[in-house]
Amino acid sequence: MALAYIILIVVLGVIALLGVGGLFLLRPTARRRFPQRETRAVPGQEADTRGGTAGTDTLERAREATLPPAVPTQEAPPAPPPAAPPAPPVAPPAPPVEKPPPSAGRMVRLRARLARSQSGFGSALLTLLSRDRLDDETWDEIEEVLITADVGVSPSRTIVEDLRTKVKVEGARTPEEVRQMLRTELLAQVETAASRVLRTQRHEGRPAVLMMVGVNGTGKTTTCGKLARALVGDGQSVLLGAADTFRAAAADQLQTWGQRVGAETVRSDREGADPASVAYEAVSQGIEAEVDAVLIDTAGRLHTKAGLMDELGKVKRVIEKRTAVDEVLLVLDATTGQNGLRQARVFAEVVNVSGIVLTKLDGTAKGGIVIAVQRELGVPVKLVGLGEGPDDLAPFDPATFVDAILGG
Numbered sequence: 414m415a416l417a418y419i420i421l422i423v424v425l426g427v428i429a430l431l432g433v434g435g436l437f438l439l440r441p442t443a444r445r446r447f448p449q450r451e452t453r454a455v456p457g458q459e460a461d462t463r464g465g466t467a468g469t470d471t472l473e474r475a476r477e478a479t480l481p482p483a484v485p486t487q488e489a490p491p492a493p494p495p496a497a498p499p500a501p502p503v504a505p506p507a508p509p510v511e512k513p514p515p516s517a518g519r520m521v522r523l524r525a526r527l528a529r530s531q532s533g534f535g536s537a538l539l540t541l542l543s544r545d546r547l548d549d550e551t552w553d554e555i556e557e558v559l560i561t562a563d564v565g566v567s568p569s570r571t572i573v574e575d576l577r578t579k580v581k582v583e584g585a586r587t588p589e590e591v592r593q594m595l596r597t598e599l600l601a602q603v604e605t606a607a608s609r610v611l612r613t614q615r616h617e618g619r620p621a622v623l624m625m626v627g628v629n630g631t632g633k634t635t636t637c638g639k640l641a642r643a644l645v646g647d648g649q650s651v652l653l654g655a656a657d658t659f660r661a662a663a664a665d666q667l668q669t670w671g672q673r674v675g676a677e678t679v680r681s682d683r684e685g686a687d688p689a690s691v692a693y694e695a696v697s698q699g700i701e702a703e704v705d706a707v708l709i710d711t712a713g714r715l716h717t718k719a720g721l722m723d724e725l726g727k728v729k730r731v732i733e734k735r736t737a738v739d740e741v742l743l744v745l746d747a748t749t750g751q752n753g754l755r756q757a758r759v760f761a762e763v764v765n766v767s768g769i770v771l772t773k774l775d776g777t778a779k780g781g782i783v784i785a786v787q788r789e790l791g792v793p794v795k796l797v798g799l800g801e802g803p804d805d806l807a808p809f810d811p812a813t814f815v816d817a818i819l820g821g
């Protein structure tokens with residue numbers, strides 16, 4: 414019996430030993446499930462994770478020698494690597510500097526584009542004028558075609574009266590004579606006594622200064638860029654002033670235009686800065702750098718806001734504290750018709766407009782606006798925009814324009 418007790422105690426002792434040993438054997442497996450956590454342990458938490466004694470370490474080493482390498486399981490994914498510090502913003506690489514073509518002959522090069530948009534109105538006039546009998550009704554139709562092409566009511570009437578007189582005097586007409594007669598009449602309406610020469614030449618000790626004004630979206634910034642390009646193509650050095658400080662995108666756009674032809678752009682580093690001070694700074698830098706021409710792009714807020722229009726006057730006055738302004742170019746969108754004319758009137762009241770840039774003539778059949786706007790403001794159209802391409806800006810030439818209207 415005593416022997417039986419002894420055997421029982423020994424058996425229990427062995428079971429107890431095996432149990433404790435089993436516990437130690439299980440622990441390393443649990444730890445190896447999270448190997449990542451172990452290697453990335455934050456100092457101070459390492460003792461907790463390891464949490465064992467010399468004895469358990471020995472057992473672990475024994476297990477490690479026999480166990481296959483543990484694989485991380487789905488239920489506890491490894492901690493993500495620490496987020497990399499945000500990369501510093503990388504400035505887009507400056508576009509390569511191009512060598513733009515000179516401005517001479519551009520209007521002729523772009524004549525096909527002009528003819529495509531304008532010859533509809535020219536051919537309608539030629540057809541009507543070629544009728545055998547030119548009765549009152551036909552003359553009314555001719556006047557209507559002119560008005561529809563934005564020539565304006567009063568100039569349209571003048572043209573019709575002039576043509577009527579000629580037809581009466583000259584009698585029967587060949588198609589070529591009709592064409593010639595209309596050409597002469599349109600040219601007389603398009604030509605003005607004022608010079609169309611754009612004053613971009615450097616003066617003794619100072620650059621030429623040109624300001625671009627007009628309502629948003631008419632193409633001021635694009636025109637500044639295209640003009641800078643044309644001037645560089647003609648061998649001049651140019652500096653751009655981004656005084657449209659209300660749209661950061663406008664300054665970016667201008668800077669890109671400048672970079673393409675190696676022209677510096679003066680701009681503010683914050684939106685809404687005082688446009689007059691940017692313009693002043695641009696002109697000052699232009700004087701210092703001895704460039705040939707400084708082109709100032711301005712904000713084109715709606716002309717109905719009197720205060721904002723006053724601001725434009727201020728930009729000009731502030732520039733004039735430094736130097737004279739050679740040109741104030743009013744940029745008008747040819748597709749806006751009568752609305753464009755209203756804008757022109759208001760701008761002309763605020764600043765002394767010296768020339769008109771008529772943009773988007775490629776996108777409208779209403780080229781008659783050239784006649785209307787010149788008459789309205791008494792200033793000549795000096796440049797025309799004939800597309801979105803970088804070289805689609807041309808000095809305005811009346812003969813080329815009229816020939817394009819007549820499909821010649």
Ligand code: GDP
Nearest residue numbers: 629630631632633634635772773798799800801
């Ligand atoms: P801003 O607000 O007056 O500075 O106008 P932008 O220079 O930003 O031009 C407005 C839009 O008109 C742009 O998409 C230009 O590409 C476009 N644009 C400018 N000039 C011409 C042009 O002569 N023809 C055509 N088709 N688009 C033009």
